[in-house]
Amino acid sequence: MLLLFCMVFAALKLISDTILELSLLFFSRDSEGKALNSVRKGSVIYVIGGACSLFSVQFIFGLGSVFIATNIVALIYFF
Numbered sequence: 729m730l731l732l733f734c735m736v737f738a739a740l741k742l743i744s745d746t747i748l749e750l751s752l753l754f755f756s757r758d759s760e761g762k763a764l765n766s767v768r769k770g771s772v773i774y775v776i777g778g779a780c781s782l783f784s785v786q787f788i789f790g791l792g793s794v795f796i797a798t799n800i801v802a803l804i805y806f807f
Contacts, residue, residue, distance in 0.1 A: 741774065773802045
């Protein structure tokens with residue numbers, strides 16, 4: 729199950745990174761790429777969330793709360 733969830737979340741992150749970078753390519757007015765570099769630094773948020781989820785792997789509610797909190801923090805960072 730651990731391998732399955734790891735593969736699913738890795739695929740979802742790859743899809744979200746692709747969509748985010750394509751949207752910056754088509755809709756951003758930044759020609760130097762500064763916005764892309766700042767968005768790529770936001771991936772650290774998900775790494776920290778993944779590290780925090782390792783401590784709550786025994787509790788499903790802990791995993792859910794870490795997942796929701798990580799997504800909210802990343803959403804606030806990206807906006």
